[in-house]
Amino acid sequence: MSDEVRAGAPQAWGAAVLWMLVVAGVYYGSGRLGLLAQVVVEGVRVTPLWPPSGVALAALLLLGLRMWPGIALGQWLVVLSISHWNPTWAGLGIVAGATVAPVLAWLFLRAVRFRPQLDRLRDGLALVFVALAATLVSSSASTLILMAQGALSGHGYWAAFSAWWTGDAMGVLVVAPLLLAGRYAQPPKDAPTMRWAELFVLLGGTAAVMLLVTHSRLSLLFLVFPLVIWAAIRFQMPGAAPCVLLISVLAVVGAIQPAGPFVGHSVAAQMFMLQALNGSAALTALLLAAVITERDNTNRMIAEACVGLAEVVARLAPDEVADRWPGAREDYGKDGR
Numbered sequence: 001m002s003d004e005v006r007a008g009a010p011q012a013w014g015a016a017v018l019w020m021l022v023v024a025g026v027y028y029g030s031g032r033l034g035l036l037a038q039v040v041v042e043g044v045r046v047t048p049l050w051p052p053s054g055v056a057l058a059a060l061l062l063l064g065l066r067m068w069p070g071i072a073l074g075q076w077l078v079v080l081s082i083s084h085w086n087p088t089w090a091g092l093g094i095v096a097g098a099t100v101a102p103v104l105a106w107l108f109l110r111a112v113r114f115r116p117q118l119d120r121l122r123d124g125l126a127l128v129f130v131a132l133a134a135t136l137v138s139s140s141a142s143t144l145i146l147m148a149q150g151a152l153s154g155h156g157y158w159a160a161f162s163a164w165w166t167g168d169a170m171g172v173l174v175v176a177p178l179l180l181a182g183r184y185a186q187p188p189k190d191a192p193t194m195r196w197a198e199l200f201v202l203l204g205g206t207a208a209v210m211l212l213v214t215h216s217r218l219s220l221l222f223l224v225f226p227l228v229i230w231a232a233i234r235f236q237m238p239g240a241a242p243c244v245l246l247i248s249v250l251a252v253v254g255a256i257q258p259a260g261p262f263v264g265h266s267v268a269a270q271m272f273m274l275q276a277l278n279g280s281a282a283l284t285a286l287l288l289a290a291v292i293t294e295r296d297n298t299n300r301m302i303a304e305a306c307v308g309l310a311e312v313v314a315r316l317a318p319d320e321v322a323d324r325w326p327g328a329r330e331d332y333g334k335d336g337r
Helices: 002-034 051-063 065-082 089-111 121-133 135-149 157-184 193-213 221-256 267-316 318-324 328-335
Strands: 039-041 044-046
Touching: 002 051, 002 065, 002 157, 039 157, 039 267, 044 157, 051 065, 051 089, 051 157, 065 089, 089 121, 089 135, 121 135, 121 157, 121 267, 135 157, 157 221, 157 267, 193 221, 221 267
Parallel strands: none
Antiparallel strands: 039 044
């Protein structure tokens, strides 16, 4: 047996290295997408939504802690692409902060027995806490390094830090649930056509409403929340996560232009409005979907327990069951009991 284990070890390590490269590639690709939407806060370029933070946490939750070198490699590639492929010690510090943050988040979630299926309210709350707490590490490290370099002044530190932090936190709240839902979602068997049509109408309606409210000078961003609630109740996380992603991406585009309700405000005010919308939509979808999923699981367990109890009673007192329910005696006779 030991020889078989030793023979399989190189294959296991080869698969692990391959997955690390995949994680690094996805991290780098999502980082490049995130860099397409940048704003300047106190002279520092930050992204209102940083998808790699969600990719990193999802990779650790789905593939294990050994994926951390892939996260570090992906962040290093992102830093090099920004600095025109000129490595610096400051870049290494940013890489360290971006790697340590998801590792700490993974350790905390493991300690509280987090389920990546997000089928309990406690799991949703734990993910929210991680999004707000663990990302403090990466945002603090990055902004402190920039201030030490002289790229960020002392009086503008807190504005840049808050923008960086919210971007990382939104990446966890928006992207991580989407990846986890994609991994554990099970397509319904024999789902009616109207069910699929409802999902496509929901996604299309979300995009249409966001395009409308982000190009209207009226403050109508709240109109998207009924759609988020609809998605969470009807489709739980597999339907709610794509809606939240649509909302976040279109809101970021509207803020960067700027357009609609974002016009006429300072960059700090625009970031506050954007993060309030993205955070509220993500929290609504995450917590409501977890509550609905937990309720459905509880109802299913109760139904299974009732069926099991009925079978036990039928075996212990078949005559009483036959007398109490008409037609039960004939059913028992057919089964030979």
